[in-house]
Amino acid sequence: xxxxxxxxxxxxxxxxxxVRQADAHRPLGSGLLGMGPKRGDDPCHEAFDRQIAAxxxxxxxxxxxxxxxGDAVELLLRAEDDRAWPEYTRWMLIAVxxxxxxxxxxxxxxxxxxxxxWYKKRYxxxxxxxxxxxxxxxxQSDQGFPARK
Numbered sequence: 001x002x003x004x005x006x007x008x009x010x011x012x013x014x015x016x017x018x019v020r021q022a023d024a025h026r027p028l029g030s031g032l033l034g035m036g037p038k039r040g041d042d043p044c045h046e047a048f049d050r051q052i053a054a055x056x057x058x059x060x061x062x063x064x065x066x067x068x069x070g071d072a073v074e075l076l077l078r079a080e081d082d083r084a085w086p087e088y089t090r091w092m093l094i095a096v097x098x099x100x101x102x103x104x105x106x107x108x109x110x111x112x113x114x115x116x117x118w119y120k121k122r123y124x125x126x127x128x129x130x131x132x133x134x135x136x137x138x139x140q141s142d143q144g145f146p147a148r149k
Contacts, residue, residue: 004059005071011051012079018044019089045092052076056099063106070111073100077119077135098131104138112139 002010022042059072075082077100080093104112116139123132 003068003071004055004062004064005068005075007055008052008072008075011048011055012075012082014051015044015048015089016083016085018042018048019086023086045089048092049096052096052099056103060102060106066106066108066111069103069106070108070115073103073107074115076100077115094129095131097135100135101138104135105141115139 019042022044056072056076059069063069077097079096080090085093107115116136119132119139120136123129128136
């Protein structure tokens with residue numbers, strides 16, 4: 001039986017393959033000047049988001065060991081830097097980070113604090129999107145460390 005982290009990694013691998021296949025089959029110049037389908041229009045992006053949501057929901061419901069959940073959350077949050085993704089996929093990789101929200105309460109305080117510190121540094125205030133603000137708040141909730149200033 002695969003761990004939740006291995007299952008999550010498999011989804012990232014499948015997404016990478018799907019993105020590269022979609023790019024390979026897209027006509028040259030497609031999407032330029034608003035003509036034809038754009039890279040981000042491929043259904044693989046929505047499918048990836050749904051798969052990540054379903055897996056994170058399963059993980060939250062199953063409540064595996066905290067260390068395993070921590071590894072899965074960390075993988076999800078670091079995926080953007082994990083490999084050489086095409087630039088246009090970065091938005092999706094950031095968007096799917098929201099699926100870590102139900103997993104954060106399952107983390108031990110020390111792991112939450114470490115991920116909070118790393119995430120806060122990785123996404124400085126001037127670069128943060130709403131999903132990143134939500135994640136930082138989730139890392140802080142019910143913890144003894146100070147709220148974001």
